[in-house]
Amino acid sequence: MSKAVEVELAQLKTSINYLVGLLEEGSLVERFDKSTREEIAFVLQLLLSKVKDLPSNIPEHLVQATAVRAIIGASEKFTKVEQADEEEHIARNMREIEAAASIQGHDLGEWEEVAGSAIEYQATCRQCGGFVYVNQVSAYNLLTDDCVRVQM
Numbered sequence: 199m200s201k202a203v204e205v206e207l208a209q210l211k212t213s214i215n216y217l218v219g220l221l222e223e224g225s226l227v228e229r230f231d232k233s234t235r236e237e238i239a240f241v242l243q244l245l246l247s248k249v250k251d252l253p254s255n256i257p258e259h260l261v262q263a264t265a266v267r268a269i270i271g272a273s274e275k276f277t278k279v280e281q282a283d284e285e286e287h288i289a290r291n292m293r294e295i296e297a298a299a300s301i302q303g304h305d306l307g308e309w310e311e312v313a314g315s316a317i318e319y320q321a322t323c324r325q326c327g328g329f330v331y332v333n334q335v336s337a338y339n340l341l342t343d344d345c346v347r348v349q350m
């Protein structure tokens with residue numbers, strides 16, 4: 199006699215939940231770094247919630263498609279986290295360079311995106327025309343040590 203579908207599903211959920219727990223705490227695969235384990239655990243959680251909502255008579259290829267969507271969804275979530283990290287770096291570089299410029303007596307205008315790039319910004323001093331530049335890696339201060347007003 200074959201096992202009832204409900205029982206199989208319950209067991210699948212139990213196993214995946216257990217695996218997710220082990221991945222998160224790291225006792226099963228310590229050699230994976232923390233973020234890798236979190237990504238795998240997140241895919242499994244997403245997969246579990248998507249499988250749970252599937253009708254019971256759904257064809258196998260659609261179940262597989264659901265798994266693929268879960269993995270893509272998880273990947274998009276982590277891309278967003280990475281983008282947020284980059285934006286945070288850029289913002290911090292901006293604050294640092296603004297502070298340095300202010301100490302040197304410069305009066306920076308608004309930050310503007312460097313043409314063709316969403317991750318590079320520059321700002322120009324309203325008085326001397328010197329400028330500063332930041333991306334997610336570095337901040338470049340191209341201002342003179344003392345701001346000297348230029349007649350334009």
Ligand SMILES: [Zn+2]
Pocket residue numbers: 303304305323324325326327328341344345346
């Ligand atoms: Zn200046």
